[in-house]
Amino acid sequence: MKNLSCDYFPPLPARWHCVHCDRNLSTPCIRARDNDWDPVPEQRCPICLGELESLGITHSIPPFWTRLPQFLLYPMKLEAMVYLLVATLINFLPSFSADGYTGVEVPFFKIVMIGAICLPLSIGILLMYAFNCLNHSAKGNLTAPSAVLENYSAVNFFLVVKQLLIYLIFSVLVLSSHWLGTPVFIVALSLILIAIPASTMILAITGSMPAAMNPFAIGNIIKSIGWRYGIFYASLLLMLTIQLSLQSQSFILIADFFLFPALTFVQGYFSFAMFAMMGYVLYQYHEKLGLKRVNEVEINKQQIIPELSLDAFMNEITILLRENLSDVAIKRLKAKIYDTGHLNYHERLNQILQAPAYAEQLLQQGSGYIEAIFRSKEPENKQLQMAATAYQACLRVNPDFFYPDAKIVFKLANYAQHKGRHHLTRDLLANFQERFPDSRLIPEACFLLATTLVEHLGGDKEAKQLLLFLLETYPAHPLIPQVQEYLQLLNQLEQ
Numbered sequence: 001m002k003n004l005s006c007d008y009f010p011p012l013p014a015r016w017h018c019v020h021c022d023r024n025l026s027t028p029c030i031r032a033r034d035n036d037w038d039p040v041p042e043q044r045c046p047i048c049l050g051e052l053e054s055l056g057i058t059h060s061i062p063p064f065w066t067r068l069p070q071f072l073l074y075p076m077k078l079e080a081m082v083y084l085l086v087a088t089l090i091n092f093l094p095s096f097s098a099d100g101y102t103g104v105e106v107p108f109f110k111i112v113m114i115g116a117i118c119l120p121l122s123i124g125i126l127l128m129y130a131f132n133c134l135n136h137s138a139k140g141n142l143t144a145p146s147a148v149l150e151n152y153s154a155v156n157f158f159l160v161v162k163q164l165l166i167y168l169i170f171s172v173l174v175l176s177s178h179w180l181g182t183p184v185f186i187v188a189l190s191l192i193l194i195a196i197p198a199s200t201m202i203l204a205i206t207g208s209m210p211a212a213m214n215p216f217a218i219g220n221i222i223k224s225i226g227w228r229y230g231i232f233y234a235s236l237l238l239m240l241t242i243q244l245s246l247q248s249q250s251f252i253l254i255a256d257f258f259l260f261p262a263l264t265f266v267q268g269y270f271s272f273a274m275f276a277m278m279g280y281v282l283y284q285y286h287e288k289l290g291l292k293r294v295n296e297v298e299i300n301k302q303q304i305i306p307e308l309s310l311d312a313f314m315n316e317i318t319i320l321l322r323e324n325l326s327d328v329a330i331k332r333l334k335a336k337i338y339d340t341g342h343l344n345y346h347e348r349l350n351q352i353l354q355a356p357a358y359a360e361q362l363l364q365q366g367s368g369y370i371e372a373i374f375r376s377k378e379p380e381n382k383q384l385q386m387a388a389t390a391y392q393a394c395l396r397v398n399p400d401f402f403y404p405d406a407k408i409v410f411k412l413a414n415y416a417q418h419k420g421r422h423h424l425t426r427d428l429l430a431n432f433q434e435r436f437p438d439s440r441l442i443p444e445a446c447f448l449l450a451t452t453l454v455e456h457l458g459g460d461k462e463a464k465q466l467l468l469f470l471l472e473t474y475p476a477h478p479l480i481p482q483v484q485e486y487l488q489l490l491n492q493l494e495q
Contacts, residue, residue: 004055008319011305016052018045025052029319031312046316047323061284064277065231070142071280072239074133075272077144083129084268087122091264126268127160130275134204137279138286144272162209166199169213197236198222198229201278224288225281232281236274243270317348326352330361337368343376350390359397366394370403384415388424395427406432406439413448422456425449433469443477446470450486464490 004014006026014024023045030043030052043052064071075084129145136145170192177188198221203212211217222229243266250262282289307318313336320329333349336342346369353362373387391412394401403409409428416424429449433442450466453459467490470483 008322009305009308014055016043017055018048018050018052020050021045021047023047024055028308028312028315031316046319047325056287064280064284065235067280068235071273071277074144074276075269079144079146080129080272083125084265087125087268088261088265090118090122091261093118122264124160126271127163128157130271131159131204133272134275134279137276138204138282140283159203159207163200163203166203166209166212170196194233197233197278201282205282221289225285235277239270239274243267314344314348341372343372346372354393363394363397363401366390366401367403370408374408384412388412388416388421391428392424399427402435406436406441410441410445413445417448417452422452425452426457443470443474443479447479447483454486454490460490460493
């Protein structure tokens with residue numbers, strides 16, 4: 001299947017298809033049911049709310065051969081390097097003993113015994129981590145698995161034992177075939193070599209030694225991967241060739257003391273790379289193989305996708321708007337606001353309602369939106385910024401719009417004045433004393449409006465009326481001295 005992209009967020013791979021709408025959708029497009037008794041399907045189309053068909057993820061997984069350089073660099077990750085260094089250091093012990101670094105002459109048979117202990121131990125350590133690399137990448141993880149010991153149970157140890165026994169049995173079968181003649185030997189050797197990667201993958205999946213040696217199970221793996229198994233096998237042979245070349249050069253270039261540790265390091269390095277690639281092949285073909293519990297294909301987190309939200313419901317609204325279904329989007333947003341009251345839903349609804357066709361609905365929503373803003377946990381400065389913008393949008397539709405809370409209105413007017421939005425200050429405080437006749441803020445509001453009119457809007461006449469109103473109505477207010485100064489200034493300007 002070709003790589004399908006989401007119809008609404010093209011950088012993302014498609015995961016679902018709606019037959020009714022004929023749309024391919026990515027995972028962020030799909031929101032789950034709001035509750036267990038919701039009658040709509042568990043995975044539903046954001047447009048028609050109908051059931052979706054799964055497209056799977058195999059079609060969007062990059063082929064393993066495109067990641068060959070990453071597999072070759074895989075063991076250089078810190079977690080993998082820990083195990084490589086441990087296995088390498090273990091194999092320094094025979095070298096120390098043989099070269100007399102302990103200061104005591106060690107008999108040859110003891111050196112052999114030390115080597116006989118260190119070799120299986122290092123192989124076991126490397127194979128245990130290699131199997132963990134395989135299982136980790138088989139679930140879609142391209143990072144190296146953790147180096148924490150708690151991740152390595154007895155299961156991992158027995159996998160290593162089983163793998164070594166399988167290698168031994170395969171070797172015996174190949175050697176035994178030699179008695180039947182050279183052609184049979186060559187065919188047997190070829191078949192065994194081709195089967196080993198599939199056998200290793202089966203062992204990692206099932207943990208069963210009989211299954212890993214079952215010709216039908218091995219054949220099923222190869223059949224599921226198809227002709228690409230040839231590319232896979234060639235890639236493994238390439239890695240193996242590089243490994244053997246480096247090891248052969250080690251005999252020429254590296255001193256005897258470092259030889260055995262160097263051979264161990266090279267062996268472990270390429271084992272990790274090959275096992276990681278085997279796991280990735282299982283990941284790539286997991287649907288054909290019936291494997292589950294894999295992760296999504298990785299998405300570049302640095303990639304910026306316009307309008308994509310972490311909230312699937314917000315993506316649903318974006319999709320509806322792109323389909324010119326604004327009325328449906330508004331209806332769903334209102335229902336969501338009723339259920340949750342979240343500020344981001346209020347904000348999105350307010351953005352949509354600013355279209356001329358929804359002027360009346362904008363006014364109806366205005367007060368509720370402003371209330372939600374000040375009820376939110378946003379910083380005060382952001383609250384004021386959002387509320388001032390929302391208020392101004394409502395005033396553009398209806399200049400007589402006002403929010404029924406004098407404290408909030410006065411606070412917004414102060415904010416607008418501070419930000420140089422003087423026309424908004426004027427509109428907020430217009431007829432303040434009539435709209436809020438019982439408010440204690442009338443003197444402050446009228447004085448702020450008067451100073452704004454005089455200093456920024458050239459409304460000296462209107463300002464003088466406000467100042468005279470304050471002088472007559474609130475003669476004992478602390479602002480009266482300033483009111484008198486402004487009146488004196490205005491009288492001088494008139495003269």
